[in-house]
Amino acid sequence: MAATAVVQDARLGESVGNSAKLKALARQASNAAAEYRDLAAARGDRVHQYCEQIALRAMGKPHQAAQAREALIANNEEAFAGRFDEWWETYQVQPLAAEVTVWNSSIGYAGTLDLVATIGGRLCLIDYKTRGTNRDGRVKPLDPKVVMQLAAGAKAEEMVIDPAAGTWEPWKYSQDPMLLGVAIGETEVQTVMANPEVLPAYWSKFWSLRQVWGATQKVGDAGMPLREVGPPPPPAA
Template sequence: MTAPLLAHATPHGRMYARSTSEQPTVPSITTVISQLPSSLGGWFGHMAASALSRDPRLPGALGKPSELRTAVREAATAAERYRDDAALRGTRVHHYCEQVALRALGRPDEVDAARLALEEHEEGGFAQRFDEWWELYDVRPIEAELTVWNATLGYAGTLDLVATIGGRTCLIDYKTKKTDRDGFVKALDDKVVMQLVAGMKAEESLVDPEQGRWGPWAHGDQPLLLGVAVGQTEVRAMRANPAVLKQHWLRFCALRRAWEAGLEAEEAGRALLPIGPPPARTPADESAHSTHSA
C-alpha cells in the first residue's frame, strides 16, 4: 500500500486531511471497505500449523516443553509475518508502477531504483510483466497516485492511475498478486469494484497538498474501471461490470454509515459499567415486604 501525503494512520483506520497543516477528518476508501466482516481464523490456523510442520527444530523439541513452546510461539506469528511481507512487496510493486507513469508523463522518476529494489527481493518479474502490459495496452497516463475527495458522503482515497487506454479514460487500481501452480496470477477480489466506484464518485481531486487546494473531479463521466492484477508471471486487467456499479456503490454507502456509527459508539462513552450487589435486607425490610405481599 502506498502512503499518500494527506493520509494518516489513526485509531479509527486510515483517514485523510484536506492539507498538510490540517487534521484528518474523513476515512479512506479502504478503511470504509474494511468494515465488511472477514473471518480469517481458519487461515491464521493453517499458516501457524504449516510453519510449525516445516520448523527443523520440531523433532528435537519433542519431549522438551520449553523448546516446544518457543517453536509454537514463533509459528503462531506466521500469518502476521506473511501479511507484513505481502504489504511490503505490494508497496514496492506499487512504487514501481507509479514511477513508470511519472516517467511517461515527463516528470522526475525513480524507475531504475524501484526496479532495483524489486530485483534485490527476487521480485524482478513484477517489473518485467508490468512493462509488457503497459506497452501491450498502450497505457497513456493522465495522473498517477491522484488523491480524490467526496464531501457529500465523507471519504477520500488515492487512485493508483488515471489514464487513457484505447481512447477511453480509465481509473485503475493495481493489486499485487501471487501466482498459482498453473502460472496464472490469482483472481482479484470483487471488493476492488467498490474501491473503483468510490473513486469514480469523487467530487474533487487534489491540486496542491501544502496549500490544501482542490479542483473539481474531472474523470467521473463513465470511465472504464479497471482492476489490474500484477504478478511475476503475468498482468491481468479486469473491467468492473457496468451493470453492477449501482449495487456496489450502495454497499459502499452503507459501509460508510457503519464506520461512522462505530466511531460514534466508541466516543459515546463506556459501553459497560460495573454494578454491585443490592443492599442487604434488614428484618424491618422483610417484615414490610411480607405485609405488602399479604
C-alpha cells in the same frame, strides 16, 4: 500457515522429543500469518512504487523508476516489474495522473486511485493489486471488493493538486470512465473490468458501510451507554 511454518522449519527434527524447543517453535509459528501479511504488504508497496514511477516517467515528470526497480531486484521481485512492463506496452497505456488522492465531501470519505489513464481511447480508473501465483502458474484473481474501491473513486468530487500546499480542484475524470482492476503477478498480469451492471449495488454497499462507520463513531463519542439503577426507596411506614 502456522502448521506450514512448523513443518518447514529446519529446527523441527532436533526439537522432536524436546518440549521446550517445540514450544519455542510453536510460539514463532503462531506469528506466521502476521509475518506473511507484513511481507506481502511490503512487497505490494514496492510494486506500487514501481508502477507509479513508470507512470511519472511516461508523463515526463520527475521519477525514480530505476531506483524502484532496484528495490524489487534486491528482494528477488524483479519478475513483477517485467510482467508490468509487458502489460504497460501491450495495453498502450497513456497515463494522465498517478497516485491521485480524491475526496468526496458530500458523503465524507477520501482515498487514492493508483492510476488515471486512457487505454484504447477510453478513460480508465485503475487500481493495482499485487497478487501471488497459483499452482497452475497463473496470477491469483482479484477479490470482488475491488469494485467497491473503484466505484468510490469514480464518485470523487475533488482531487488533490499539491498535497504540501493543500490545494484541490474539482474531480475532472468522471466522463463515464472504465473501472479496471489490474492483478500484477510474477508470471502474468490480469486485467478485469468492473461490470457496469453491478456498480449501483456495490456503490450502495460502500455507502451503507460508510454510514455504519459514522454511526459507530457517534455511539463511541456519546458517553456511557449503561448506568446502574438502584432499587426504589422502601414504602413509607
